[in-house]
Amino acid sequence: MSETFDVVIIGAGPGGYNCAIRCxxxxxxxxxxxxxxxxxxxxxxxxxxxxxxxxxxxxxxxxAKNNFASLGIETGSVKLNLPQMLKQKEDAVKGLTDGVAFLMKKNKVKVFSGKGRIAGAGKVVVEGKDAAELSAKNIVIATGSVPTNLPNIEIDEERVVTSTGALSLSSVPKKMIVIGAGVIGLELGSVWSRLGAEVTVVEYLDRIIPGSDLEVAKAAQKILTKQGMTFKLGQKVTGVEKLKSKLKLTMEPAKGGASETIDADVVLVAIGRKPYTDGLGLETVGITPNQRGVIENNHFQTGAAGVWVIGDTTTGPMLAHKAEDDGAAVAELIAGKAGHVNYDLVPGVVYTSPEMAWVGKTEEDLKAAGVKYKVGKFPFMANSRARCNHTTDGFVKIIADASTDEVLGAHMIGVGVGEMIAEICVAMEFKASSEDIARTCHAHPTQSEAVRQAAMGVEGWTMQM
Incomplete structure (x- = not known):
């Protein structure tokens, strides 16, 4: 006999496990x-x-290798112990995954180890270790996404890798090529660049970080180039040849032109991700993903009664924190409460050094929509704490409506901006004006004062510089 549940969730990523906890x-x-x-x-x-x-x-x-001496810290020779660096990474992962397992027990969520498959209305089959047939009043699809690959490029997770393989390389490659100048490519490329690899980033578009504020993207490229990364923009990768001792990547201008070949020890394919729905049994309940593989929804409900979808598998940004919010909202809707996620206020962060962070509209968005706006900007070079900490790269930009002064977006590059962006998210959730932020006291000296100063700058009364 099958066991009956109010909710059966397929997939235990950030969307799934947060949904389970809330349920x-x-x-x-x-x-x-x-x-x-x-x-x-x-x-x-x-x-x-x-x-x-x-x-x-x-x-x-x-x-430690490059900056400690200038701070008066003498350490002697600094050496990389890559096995230990990888171990501390695994320790962090184990601590957090164990924590999720504990939260399942704490909240009386029954965990099934295996592959979940919908087998008709209200039915889910588990195939694998905990094989079972489950009855469900509600089914939540939270199967996430997988890396997108390029045609004719074979991923082996050793020399030609996705983000998975790039996190576990057994040695520092002499030369690494990153295909894709998005979040994943820049983050992982910067890791191996700092550890000693010669990193070249190849991008189809003529800019890095598609969708971000163009001014932030240009500043980031300049900083990362100074750090040692090389960028080849507007290039289409046509193949990766595996030789015994090296890889040969061939590319050509996206707009047409002569091809070029460059050598590498490792190629990281980081061109994005796609929804994972393989073998999910969607056809048994009449669900058909769109051309991009996305399961569309109406307030998280699919076209099949009692079947919900959250996270990377459906519309909206493919971000863990968006999936978490989706999961909590669906749990509340199933329980008869109000559940909602404001996708306009999902922040984006790139965890390079320095970080990039943004929320809301870019200047490019507003120009295209014909919306009149004002901009306030403040450089970290003029921020007291940034000067003390030698973290002066970057700036904060705040965009407000020209007539109402409502904050429409914020775009930052600098150390710690991934934390600072939350202030803007809260402000925008409550329809704050730039003046509201400008007149809110910030502790001194902190780098977050740059947010306040940028807000002051919208109306032209910046007080530091």
Missing amino acids: GQLGLKTAIIEKEATLGGTCLNVGCIPSKAMLHASELFDE
């Missing part, structure tokens, strides 16, 4: 299914968390 808190009998050995999905296991552990460690290595 448990709301008293819903809940089950979650995960095909991998540990909970947490891509984010905790081979994405956000291990990449941040490597970013942090590589930044400290770089600081």
